[in-house]
Amino acid sequence: MSPERFPRRSPRWALRLPRLLLALYGLLGFVFLYLPIAVLIVFSFNSSAVITFPLQHFTLSWYRELREDFVLLGAVRNSIVVTVVTTVGATLVGTAAAFPLVRTGFRMKRMVNLFLLLPIVIPGILTGIALLILFVPVLNLTLSLNTVIAGQIVLAGPFVVLVVASRLYGFNQQLEAAAMDLGATPWRTFWHVTFPLILPGVLAGALITFTLTFDEFIVTFFTIGPESTLPMYIWSLVKFGVTPKLNALASIIVVLTLGTLLTANSLLRRRAR
Amino acid sequence: MRAASNVAVHISPRVGRAIPRLLWGLLPLATIDVVLFVIPMVFMALFSFRFSEELLGLVGRWTVAHYVKVFTSEGIYLRILVKTIVIAVVATAACLLVGYPFAYFIANASRRWQSVLLTLVIMPFWTSYLLRVYAWTAILGDRGLINEALRFFGVTDQPLSFLLFNVFSEIVVFVYLYIPYTVLAIYASLEKMDRSLVLAAMDLGATPVQTFLRIVLPQTLPGVYASIVFVFIPILGEYVTPTLVGGMSGVLITNLLVNQIHALEFGFGAAIAFVMATFVLMLLLGLRRSVDLERLYVA
Numbered sequence: 001m002s003p004e005r006f007p008r009r010s011p012r013w014a015l016r017l018p019r020l021l022l023a024l025y026g027l028l029g030f031v032f033l034y035l036p037i038a039v040l041i042v043f044s045f046n047s048s049a050v051i052t053f054p055l056q057h058f059t060l061s062w063y064r065e066l067r068e069d070f071v072l073l074g075a076v077r078n079s080i081v082v083t084v085v086t087t088v089g090a091t092l093v094g095t096a097a098a099f100p101l102v103r104t105g106f107r108m109k110r111m112v113n114l115f116l117l118l119p120i121v122i123p124g125i126l127t128g129i130a131l132l133i134l135f136v137p138v139l140n141l142t143l144s145l146n147t148v149i150a151g152q153i154v155l156a157g158p159f160v161v162l163v164v165a166s167r168l169y170g171f172n173q174q175l176e177a178a179a180m181d182l183g184a185t186p187w188r189t190f191w192h193v194t195f196p197l198i199l200p201g202v203l204a205g206a207l208i209t210f211t212l213t214f215d216e217f218i219v220t221f222f223t224i225g226p227e228s229t230l231p232m233y234i235w236s237l238v239k240f241g242v243t244p245k246l247n248a249l250a251s252i253i254v255v256l257t258l259g260t261l262l263t264a265n266s267l268l269r270r271r272a273r
Numbered sequence: 274m275r276a277a278s279n280v281a282v283h284i285s286p287r288v289g290r291a292i293p294r295l296l297w298g299l300l301p302l303a304t305i306d307v308v309l310f311v312i313p314m315v316f317m318a319l320f321s322f323r324f325s326e327e328l329l330g331l332v333g334r335w336t337v338a339h340y341v342k343v344f345t346s347e348g349i350y351l352r353i354l355v356k357t358i359v360i361a362v363v364a365t366a367a368c369l370l371v372g373y374p375f376a377y378f379i380a381n382a383s384r385r386w387q388s389v390l391l392t393l394v395i396m397p398f399w400t401s402y403l404l405r406v407y408a409w410t411a412i413l414g415d416r417g418l419i420n421e422a423l424r425f426f427g428v429t430d431q432p433l434s435f436l437l438f439n440v441f442s443e444i445v446v447f448v449y450l451y452i453p454y455t456v457l458a459i460y461a462s463l464e465k466m467d468r469s470l471v472l473a474a475m476d477l478g479a480t481p482v483q484t485f486l487r488i489v490l491p492q493t494l495p496g497v498y499a500s501i502v503f504v505f506i507p508i509l510g511e512y513v514t515p516t517l518v519g520g521m522s523g524v525l526i527t528n529l530l531v532n533q534i535h536a537l538e539f540g541f542g543a544a545i546a547f548v549m550a551t552f553v554l555m556l557l558l559g560l561r562r563s564v565d566l567e568r569l570y571v572a
Contacts, residue, residue: 123510
């Protein structure tokens, strides 16, 4: 089935055994990674209010409860507003920054790189607290969805840079040179040559940013006012322990996120052509 | 990178002239970073040296009292800080130990399978972080999956209560949350490894253990360093996991930090945060030659 990556020397069972053990180990690894998600999904359809064996009968009532939860619906709406604004902003700003980082060499470039990526490496709790100190005791602002968006853009910008930059590294610049030699203005070259070629990367970056921002908790935790976003709503429930309603919510989120990611993935794969 | 810019310069003088203009593209992101990241960090640092009865503003007098409190006050903050670092080290080591064979398994699969398996490793990481941590309370709790299963099969009649709300469950969840990074980083360096060296070592009579320690491991050290950046550092800043599954014995520095912020003790909170930020920055500067941050995501 697979082309051998090591030239096989002697096909004895002694050589097969480690491979078999390795495969078993890999299987266990995936069980570890997917068990929590599987538990949430299975018990979202189970009528028992607590997680117990054996399973009780099948029910959709936890999903119905979600539909009637107005606090949840409001939180989802806020999350969508925050995420859309952040995604658009971060995609524009991040794409603009990716070009010079890939295309030009300048002094201190490594340090600039490190500096621009710092917000995704520094733990979010520190960024969140620093922003809170700026917003409240220093500027005396009222915390709102605007302050949440400000915090999210800081986190999301570098992610777009990374995804778009990866696309630019594989970019054949001779195509641009050809367009310009044939008389296209730099602006025309950008719209007719560069932009179509990097578009899948930009869209993938936007989808990844969307997913991350929609789920972001810790910076939002410090920058949010009286409103709620979806992660903040979830946080208010999980602190009180296991609720089957949360299992239903989790299952919906899993399906939606995986859909978004598979789309982003297929967009990025297109570079292979 | 350098090669790319050289090509641009030589192909066409017009492309060459466009380069300085490109640098303007950095301006918006750099501005956002300065205004909403650097300046807040600077204010956080300033607040950590301020003592004030006023809640708002930077009025007050300069003091190092907050730092004295972090490093001495009956040892609690220092003790929890050290405990946090130790737990993060243990969790990172566990990620490496568990993740290394896993990455090896993926690197040894066929090309087609490799991309499928890698996608499968990353996918859980993208689905709701809070709910994935919460799921562990449903697995490890007294009425959780493991205890219910043990009772169902008659292995135990009392639930095993040591599974949840302690350092053990905390580390399990840390490993669960961050192992995808380890697997990806080690996979990336296994991919780049020169495999003929492995065969050469074996042909020259090295045992598998010798081959691993002297040929494979050194070549995958970049993956190990990357794990420090993407596993150890985020664990230091983990607040959700200790809060949801750590219980009393799993309290970490972030819990103390958030308590201070909620009590509006911005000065003292800022001091704790600044100590953490300094530690993280020093680590990053120390590792900046070993870890190429941008390359990690290009894969």
